Amino acid sequence: MTAIAAPAPEAPSAPRWAHLRRILKSTPVNVLLVAVGLLWLVPTVGLLVTSFRPAADYFASGWWQAIAHPAVLTVENYRNILHTGGIGDALITTVLITVPATLLVVLIASLGAYALVFLRWPGRDWVFVLLVALMVVPLQMALIPVATLYGHLGLYGTIPGVVLYHVAFGLPFAIFLMRNFYSGIPKDLLEAARIDGANEWMMFRRIVLPLGMPALASLAIFQFLWVWNDLLVALSFLGAYPHPPLTVNIFNKLSEFGTSIDVISTASFISMIIPLVVFFAFQRYFVRGVLAGAVK
Amino acid sequence: MATVPVAAVEPLARPAPDVATGGPGRGRFRNSIAVGLFMGPAAIVLGAIVVYPTVDTIIRSFFDKSGNTFVGTNNYRTLFGTTEMLIAIRNNAIWVIVFPFLVTFAGLVFAVLTERIRWATAFKTVVFMPMAISLFATGVIWRIVYETDPHRGVINSAVGTIVDAVHPPGLYALPNIKPISGLAAQPDGSMLSNNTVQPGGTLKLGLTGILPENIPPGAQDAHAPSGASGGVSGAVWRNFSPGGQIGVIGNGEKGLPGMHLTLLRDGNGSVASTTSVADGSFRFNDVSSGSYRVSVDSSNFRTPFGGTNWLGIQSLTPTSGLGSTARSLLTIPLVDISEIIAMLWIWSGFAMVVIGAGLAALNREVLEAAKVDGANEWQTFRKITLPLLRPVLIVVFITMIINVLKIFDIILGLVPDSSQHEANVIALQMWHLYSRFDYGLSSAVAVVLFVLVVPVIFFNIRRIRG
Amino acid sequence: MSNITFDHLIKRYTPGAAPAVNDLNLQISDGEFLVLVGPSGCGKTTALRCLAGLEDITGGRIIIGDRVVNDLPPKDRDIAMVFQSYALYPHMSVYENMAFSIRLRKLPKEEIDQRVREAARILDLERFLQRKPGELSGGQRQRVALGRAIVRSPSAFLMDEPLSNLDAKLRVQTRAEIARLHQRLETTIVYVTHDQVEAMTMGDRIAVMREGILQQVGTPQDLYQTPNNLFVGGFIGSPSMNFLTGTVSSDGGSVRLKIESLDIALAGRVAELARTRGNGSSLTIGVRPEHFDTAAPGAADTMRLPASVDVVEFLGNEDLIHTTVAGKDVVAMVPSVRGVKVGDQLELHVLASLVHAFDPQTELALTGSDGARPAPPPAVPAQAPAPAAGTD
Numbered sequence A: 001m002t003a004i005a006a007p008a009p010e011a012p013s014a015p016r017w018a019h020l021r022r023i024l025k026s027t028p029v030n031v032l033l034v035a036v037g038l039l040w041l042v043p044t045v046g047l048l049v050t051s052f053r054p055a056a057d058y059f060a061s062g063w064w065q066a067i068a069h070p071a072v073l074t075v076e077n078y079r080n081i082l083h084t085g086g087i088g089d090a091l092i093t094t095v096l097i098t099v100p101a102t103l104l105v106v107l108i109a110s111l112g113a114y115a116l117v118f119l120r121w122p123g124r125d126w127v128f129v130l131l132v133a134l135m136v137v138p139l140q141m142a143l144i145p146v147a148t149l150y151g152h153l154g155l156y157g158t159i160p161g162v163v164l165y166h167v168a169f170g171l172p173f174a175i176f177l178m179r180n181f182y183s184g185i186p187k188d189l190l191e192a193a194r195i196d197g198a199n200e201w202m203m204f205r206r207i208v209l210p211l212g213m214p215a216l217a218s219l220a221i222f223q224f225l226w227v228w229n230d231l232l233v234a235l236s237f238l239g240a241y242p243h244p245p246l247t248v249n250i251f252n253k254l255s256e257f258g259t260s261i262d263v264i265s266t267a268s269f270i271s272m273i274i275p276l277v278v279f280f281a282f283q284r285y286f287v288r289g290v291l292a293g294a295v296k
Numbered sequence B: 001m002a003t004v005p006v007a008a009v010e011p012l013a014r015p016a017p018d019v020a021t022g023g024p025g026r027g028r029f030r031n032s033i034a035v036g037l038f039m040g041p042a043a044i045v046l047g048a049i050v051v052y053p054t055v056d057t058i059i060r061s062f063f064d065k066s067g068n069t070f071v072g073t074n075n076y077r078t079l080f081g082t083t084e085m086l087i088a089i090r091n092n093a094i095w096v097i098v099f100p101f102l103v104t105f106a107g108l109v110f111a112v113l114t115e116r117i118r119w120a121t122a123f124k125t126v127v128f129m130p131m132a133i134s135l136f137a138t139g140v141i142w143r144i145v146y147e148t149d150p151h152r153g154v155i156n157s158a159v160g161t162i163v164d165a166v167h168p169p170g171l172y173a174l175p176n177i178k179p180i181s182g183l184a185a186q187p188d189g190s191m192l193s194n195n196t197v198q199p200g201g202t203l204k205l206g207l208t209g210i211l212p213e214n215i216p217p218g219a220q221d222a223h224a225p226s227g228a229s230g231g232v233s234g235a236v237w238r239n240f241s242p243g244g245q246i247g248v249i250g251n252g253e254k255g256l257p258g259m260h261l262t263l264l265r266d267g268n269g270s271v272a273s274t275t276s277v278a279d280g281s282f283r284f285n286d287v288s289s290g291s292y293r294v295s296v297d298s299s300n301f302r303t304p305f306g307g308t309n310w311l312g313i314q315s316l317t318p319t320s321g322l323g324s325t326a327r328s329l330l331t332i333p334l335v336d337i338s339e340i341i342a343m344l345w346i347w348s349g350f351a352m353v354v355i356g357a358g359l360a361a362l363n364r365e366v367l368e369a370a371k372v373d374g375a376n377e378w379q380t381f382r383k384i385t386l387p388l389l390r391p392v393l394i395v396v397f398i399t400m401i402i403n404v405l406k407i408f409d410i411i412l413g414l415v416p417d418s419s420q421h422e423a424n425v426i427a428l429q430m431w432h433l434y435s436r437f438d439y440g441l442s443s444a445v446a447v448v449l450f451v452l453v454v455p456v457i458f459f460n461i462r463r464i465r466g
Numbered sequence C: 001m002s003n004i005t006f007d008h009l010i011k012r013y014t015p016g017a018a019p020a021v022n023d024l025n026l027q028i029s030d031g032e033f034l035v036l037v038g039p040s041g042c043g044k045t046t047a048l049r050c051l052a053g054l055e056d057i058t059g060g061r062i063i064i065g066d067r068v069v070n071d072l073p074p075k076d077r078d079i080a081m082v083f084q085s086y087a088l089y090p091h092m093s094v095y096e097n098m099a100f101s102i103r104l105r106k107l108p109k110e111e112i113d114q115r116v117r118e119a120a121r122i123l124d125l126e127r128f129l130q131r132k133p134g135e136l137s138g139g140q141r142q143r144v145a146l147g148r149a150i151v152r153s154p155s156a157f158l159m160d161e162p163l164s165n166l167d168a169k170l171r172v173q174t175r176a177e178i179a180r181l182h183q184r185l186e187t188t189i190v191y192v193t194h195d196q197v198e199a200m201t202m203g204d205r206i207a208v209m210r211e212g213i214l215q216q217v218g219t220p221q222d223l224y225q226t227p228n229n230l231f232v233g234g235f236i237g238s239p240s241m242n243f244l245t246g247t248v249s250s251d252g253g254s255v256r257l258k259i260e261s262l263d264i265a266l267a268g269r270v271a272e273l274a275r276t277r278g279n280g281s282s283l284t285i286g287v288r289p290e291h292f293d294t295a296a297p298g299a300a301d302t303m304r305l306p307a308s309v310d311v312v313e314f315l316g317n318e319d320l321i322h323t324t325v326a327g328k329d330v331v332a333m334v335p336s337v338r339g340v341k342v343g344d345q346l347e348l349h350v351l352a353s354l355v356h357a358f359d360p361q362t363e364l365a366l367t368g369s370d371g372a373r374p375a376p377p378p379a380v381p382a383q384a385p386a387p388a389a390g391t392d
C-alpha cells in the first residue's frame, strides 16, 4: 500500500519531464536538419531570384540582398526572353521530344514486360539478363553508329531521331521496372481470366495493364524527367537544329555566362519549371519508381 | 538528371512466375505470334539502336578517323598517350573514389536523422527535389553559387563574412596608397618612420595615393605636431594638395584619422600603440628615454576577403617538382571538389530515400530485441541496423559508381571554359572527339567507358538472378 | 450432359522427375460432387489444373462429355474454376468480376445483367455489386468467386481449396452453402481439399490421392468402413486410426497376435484372416479410436488390449485418452461417464468386426482368404459407426 502511495505525488510531473527531455533531446537534430534543409534550398532560390533581377544588378550585389528589397525584382527578363530568345521554340522542341519518347517507352515496355512475365518461350531468361546488362550501357556507346545510321535514314538532326534514341536507351530500365511489377501480380488472376475466356491481348488489356497503372505512372515520370533533362543526345543529334531544345539552347549561351546571366538564369529556370511541377505533383510515384529501380 | 538510377539493382527480383500457361491447345505457333507481338517492338528498337551500335562502336575503335582503315590498337595507344585522356581518367578516378562514399554517407545520416523529426516529409522533399532538375541546369545553378566575387557568390560571401570578422579589413584598404614622406613601406605591409625620435620629439608621416572620396568622413585639416614632454607625438596625413610640397603639411591637407600606430623602441620591438585622431595627430604618453620609431600597422591597409575561385584549377595536392605526366595524374584541381559538392546536392536525396525505405523495411522487433538485450542506441545502430542495411547501402553505392563513370552534363554546365581542360572526364572527352568527327578515337574512348561499367553489369546480373 | 474422365493421366513438371500425377484413372458422372483429397503436395491441384487446361499433360487423356480435351484451351472446356486465393480482379467491381467471362463471350447485355443479378441473389451479394473486392470481407469475396463461376453456367465447377482462407466458423457455414448450391444447380463439382472432414461432409464420392497416385475412390462410408490400405485408413477419420503390428501365432483353436511383449487373442473376422496368413506371419491391425471402449461389451468376439493411460482430454460427451499399449501410443475415445484417469491401468475393448487388418509389407487391407485387393464387400455392417452408443 505505502509502496504504491509513495510515488503518487511525483506521478503527474513525470510525463511532463519526459516530454521536456524528449524536446531537449531532439533539438540538436531539428536544428541541424533545418540548417541542412535551408542549405539545400539556397542554390535553387539563388537561381530563381537571379532570374528576376536586371543583369546589371548581378554585378552590383548578391541575389540575397534582393530578398530584402523585393521591389527591385522584375519580370522583365522573362518578358524579354519569351519575345526574343527563341525560348518558346526551344520549349516546343523539348515537348515534341519528351512526350512521344515517354509514351512510346511506356507502351513498348509494358508490352515487352508482359512477354517476359506471362508468356513462356525459350530464351526468355537470357533476354532478361541481356536487359539487365543493357541498363548500364552508356549512351555514348551508340552515338557514332546511330549517327551514321540516321544519316542514311534521313533521321539525323530530326526530332524523331532523338525520340527513337531516348526510347531505345530508356527501354531496358523500363522493361525491368515493369517486369518486377508484373511479377507481383498473382498468377491466379491470369489463370482465372484464361478460364473466363480471355485471349493474350485481353489479359494484357483488361487485367495486366489496369493493374500495372501505378508502375506505369512511375515509369512515365522517370522517363519524362530523363528525356526532358537530357543534354548529351540533343547536343549530339540536334546541335545544329534551328530550334534546339531547352538544354541545348542554354548550352549555346553559356560561353557568355557573366554578361548573359539574365538570359541564362531565366532560361534555366524555365527549363526547370515543368520538371519541378511534375516532381511535386507526382512525388509519390517518383519515389516509388526510384525504389522499384533501386531496392524493389 | 541525365542519368536515371539505372544501375537499379533489385536484390530480390522475383523470378517470373510460370503463369505463362502455354496451356493445352495453344500451339507453339500461336504462342510465338504472341511473343513476337509483345516483345517485337522492344527487340527491334533495342537491337537497332543499342545492341548493334554497341558492337559497331567496339569494331570502329580499331579503325581510323574515317572508319576505312584498320589500325589495330593504335587508337588506344594514342589515347593513353595524351594528357587530355589521362586527365579525364584521373578525374573519373577521383569521382569514383570519393563520390559514392560521400553520397552513401550523407544519405545514411539524413535517413537516420529524419526518423527523429516530425517534419520528415518536408525535409525529404527539399533534399530530394534536385533529382528533378537536370544535371546541366544544376551546373548553371551552382555556377552562380560559386561566383568568385563575394558580392555575387553566396559561398564566397559567407566565407568572406567569417574571414572579415576574424581579420577586419583596414580603414585604408586602398589599392594605391603609399608612403611619401617621413616613412617607408615594409615587407610585412606596414610602414615605418625613417627617423628615430626621442621622448618629446615629433614625427610627420605623409601618405599619398588616397582619393578624396576615400578620406574617412570627419577628417580635419592636419597640423604640424607640437612636441609633448615625456611623450612621442606626430601627425599622419594625406601629403597631397594642389601646389603642396612633399614632407610639408600644406594648407587644406587632411589628417588621416583612425590609423593604428605602434611605437617601436629601436631594436627592441613594440612598446605602445595608439590611434590617430580626426586631424591625424597622435601621441604616445609617458615614454621612457631612448630612441624610437613609429610604425603604421599593416592592418590599416588590409583588404577585405576577395573570394576564392572555386571553379579554378589550383591544385590541392603539391605537384611542384613532378614531371608533366605525373603532374597531370596527381593534381586534384579545386574545381573537381566543387563539382563533387554540386553532385552531392543532387544525389544525397536519392540515397536518403532509398536508404530510408531500407530502414523502414527493417523488422522493428529485431531492433527492439537488441534494446531489450541491453544495447544502447549507438550499439543497436552499429551492430544491428547497419549490417541489416548493407544490401541497400551497396545498391546506392553501385548506382553512384555508374552515375559518376558517365558524368557529363554537369561539367559542361558548371565548369567555365578556362577550367574545362583540367576538369575533363571520359564521357566529355568522347563527346569532344565525336564533335571533331574523330570517330576512331571517339569510339575507343566510348569502349574505355564501356569496359569500366562491365564489372557493374556482372554485379547486377548476379544480384538480380540471385 | 457431361461426364468427366481421367484416363491414365500423367503429369510431370520436369522431365525425369517423379510425376506429380501418376496414372490417374477416375470417372466423374454428371452432377456428381467429387472431392479430391490427400495430404499437401500429393498432386490434387495438379490434377485439377490439368482438367482445367492450365497445364499441359504428359500422358493419358482427359475426356469431358464425349470430347477428348487434351488440346483444348481452358475457355473451350466449358468449366469454371474457383481459386484458393479467389483470384478476383482487384480493379473491377463485383459486378464486373462476375460479368467478365460472359462479356468476353459477347452475350447480350440484358442476359449478362440478368445472369449476374441472379447469381448475386443466390449468393446474397446484391448489396455489394458496385464494390471492389478490396472492400469486401473474406466470406464475401469467397461468394463473389463462386458467383463468377455460377454466371457462366458451366458443365462443371472446379474448386481448389476454396475454404482454406476462411476462419473456422465461416468455413462450416460456407461448406453447407456450397452443398446447397450443388443441390440447387445440380452441376458437377470437382472439389480439392486436404481436409478430410471437408471431404467427408461434402462429397458424394471421395478420391484419395497420395504422392500422385490414386489410392481409393468411394463414398464417405466406403472409405470409412473399408479403407483399401493403411494410408486411406489412417487418413480418413479423426482422430486417426491406431495401428499395431505383430506376429501371428495360431495353435489349433486360438489365434494370437504377439506385439512386443504383449500377446493378445484375436477374434472373429480378424482371427480368420490371421489364420489364413499363417503362423509366424506379420500382421497390422487398425482400430479407430471411437471403436474402443473400456467397459466390457460382453459380446463373444471382443478383443482386449491392456493399456496404461497417459493423458486424458475432456471433449464433453467423450474423453480422448492417450494410452500406451505394448510400448505403442494408442488413442481411444470413450464416453466421459467411464471416468478414466491418468495412470489407470485398464483394458481397451473392441468388437472384432470393427478391427481392420493390413499386410504390413504391402500396406494393403486384408479381405478375402487370399489377401487379394478387396472387391469391396462390406466387411462391417453398415450401421457399424458409433459403436460406443450400442455398447453403452
Ligand SMILES: Nc1ncnc2c1ncn2[C@@H]1O[C@H](COP(=O)(O)OP(=O)(O)O)[C@@H](O)[C@H]1O
Binding pocket: B018, C013, C014, C020, C038, C039, C040, C041, C042, C043, C044, C045, C046, C047
Ligand atoms: N509449377 C510447378 N512446377 C514444378 N513442380 C510443381 C509445380 N506445381 C506443383 N509441383 C509439384 O507437384 C507436386 C504436386 O503439387 P500439387 O498438385 O500442388 O499438390 P497439392 O495441390 O496436392 O498440394 C508437388 O510435389 C509440387 O512440388
Ligand SMILES: [Mg+2]
Binding pocket: C041, C044, C045, C046
Ligand atoms: Mg494444392
